[in-house]
Amino acid sequence: MKIAITAKGTDWTSEVDPRFGRAAYILIVDTDIMDFEVINNSINSNAFKGAGIQAATTVCETGAKVLLTGYCGPKAFEVIKTAGINVVSDIEGRVKDVVDLFISGKLTYTDSANAFAHW
Amino acid sequence: MIISVASGKGGTGKTTVSTNMALALGEKLTFLDCDVEEPNGHLFLKPKIEQVERVSIAVPLVDEAKCTFCKKCSDICRFNAIVVVGSSVLVFKDLCHSCGGCMVVCPENAISETGRELGTIEYGHRDAIRFVQGRLRIGEAMSPPMIKKVREATIPGELTIIDAPPGTSCPVIAAMKGTDFVLMVTEPTPFGLHDLKLAVEAVKLLGIPAGLVINRCDIGDRKVYEYAEKQNIPILLEIPFDRKMAEAYSWGQCIVEVMPEWKDKFKGIYRDIELHLEGLKETV
Numbered sequence: 001m002k003i004a005i006t007a008k009g010t011d012w013t014s015e016v017d018p019r020f021g022r023a024a025y026i027l028i029v030d031t032d033i034m035d036f037e038v039i040n041n042s043i044n045s046n047a048f049k050g051a052g053i054q055a056a057t058t059v060c061e062t063g064a065k066v067l068l069t070g071y072c073g074p075k076a077f078e079v080i081k082t083a084g085i086n087v088v089s090d091i092e093g094r095v096k097d098v099v100d101l102f103i104s105g106k107l108t109y110t111d112s113a114n115a116f117a118h119w
Numbered sequence: 120m121i122i123s124v125a126s127g128k129g130g131t132g133k134t135t136v137s138t139n140m141a142l143a144l145g146e147k148l149t150f151l152d153c154d155v156e157e158p159n160g161h162l163f164l165k166p167k168i169e170q171v172e173r174v175s176i177a178v179p180l181v182d183e184a185k186c187t188f189c190k191k192c193s194d195i196c197r198f199n200a201i202v203v204v205g206s207s208v209l210v211f212k213d214l215c216h217s218c219g220g221c222m223v224v225c226p227e228n229a230i231s232e233t234g235r236e237l238g239t240i241e242y243g244h245r246d247a248i249r250f251v252q253g254r255l256r257i258g259e260a261m262s263p264p265m266i267k268k269v270r271e272a273t274i275p276g277e278l279t280i281i282d283a284p285p286g287t288s289c290p291v292i293a294a295m296k297g298t299d300f301v302l303m304v305t306e307p308t309p310f311g312l313h314d315l316k317l318a319v320e321a322v323k324l325l326g327i328p329a330g331l332v333i334n335r336c337d338i339g340d341r342k343v344y345e346y347a348e349k350q351n352i353p354i355l356l357e358i359p360f361d362r363k364m365a366e367a368y369s370w371g372q373c374i375v376e377v378m379p380e381w382k383d384k385f386k387g388i389y390r391d392i393e394l395h396l397e398g399l400k401e402t403v
Binding site: 048083 | 198
């Protein structure tokens with residue numbers, strides 16, 4: 001399964017970026033082979049408006065089924081949910097640890113946004 | 120003639136100057152309160168409101184039965200206000216700038232217009248003064264479309280005084296653009312000067328002649344005066360930091376009502392603007 005995770009860097013030891021729309025990177029992890037591809041989100045992180053929507057659209061196009069991030073606003077959440085992707089928010093720590101937690105089934109999906117618009 | 124009253128810094132006295140000028144002239148003119156996020160001209164002019172109109176702007180409505188989810192609409196939208204997710208189209212009305220691009224590029228004609236409420240426009244009179252103000256809906260983030268709607272109330276050929284919002288961004292530009300003269304109100308303080316410079320740069324880009332009113336002229340320093348001289352901006356009026364004026368303001372009264380000797384001074388601004396514009400014509 002592919003899962004998307006926001007990160008401050010581009011490797012397993014990177015910290016999770018708490019921001020979704022304006023995250024530095026989005027890693028698309030394939031849990032079957034434990035490898036990932038890196039999406040550089042820098043253009044989006046400087047977007048004037050609608051960064052969350054754009055990041056959400058990007059994630060939808062990767063085929064990821066789950067998004068792990070810190071804070072997800074209402075507009076991004078709506079896009080993500082429309083695509084049938086599950087969200088786990090309030091994530092923090094290193095990418096590898098978080099992915100391991102997810103695989104071991106210790107994370108629960110959220111059913112609502114946990115940040116305001118323009119947060 | 121259309122005179123816009125602007126400032127870089129907020130709270131310098133735009134409303135004081137525009138309402139007093141309108142009252143002092145007392146003739147047939149239109150007062151437009153374009154500070155639509157917090158209109159306050161009505162507190163001083165106390166107009167009788169005769170008509171209230173709701174205004175809205177066009178935002179897209181997608182017919183998903185016709186849509187092929189080609190994404191042309193989301194590709195053209197600079198504000199991510201319309202996005203295609205699989206076989207759904209999401210519209211974020213509050214991000215839409217109403218450019219109509221999505222409707223133009225849609226090959227299936229699947230997009231029509233619906234509305235987003237901007238707020239209300241109130242029309243009334245204070246004696247011979249025709250009064251119009253915009254009031255932005257709470258939660259609405261974009262004021263320029265509302266300001267443009269308020270300005271549609273301008274009667275061509277008649278004198279119009281616009282009370283503009285503060286700052287130097289889109290709302291102020293929407294209020295100043297296409298006016299004949301910008302009357303800038305500032306105070307002789309470092310903050311006043313800093314923001315005045317920004318406002319002067321914006322007015323220059325728009326190519327509109329400008330003049331200055333210095334409010335609370337007896338506080339601060341002389342730097343605003345030096346700047347005005349260097350930039351060749353005429354100073355049309357100086358208003359002192361006066362307790363009687365401040366008290367009148369706190370009661371919602373105009374200076375010209377409690378201190379009638381100021382009537383001629385505020386009338387004088389208009390006369391000077393006319394002379395200044397005639398002078399410019401002759402030099403051209």
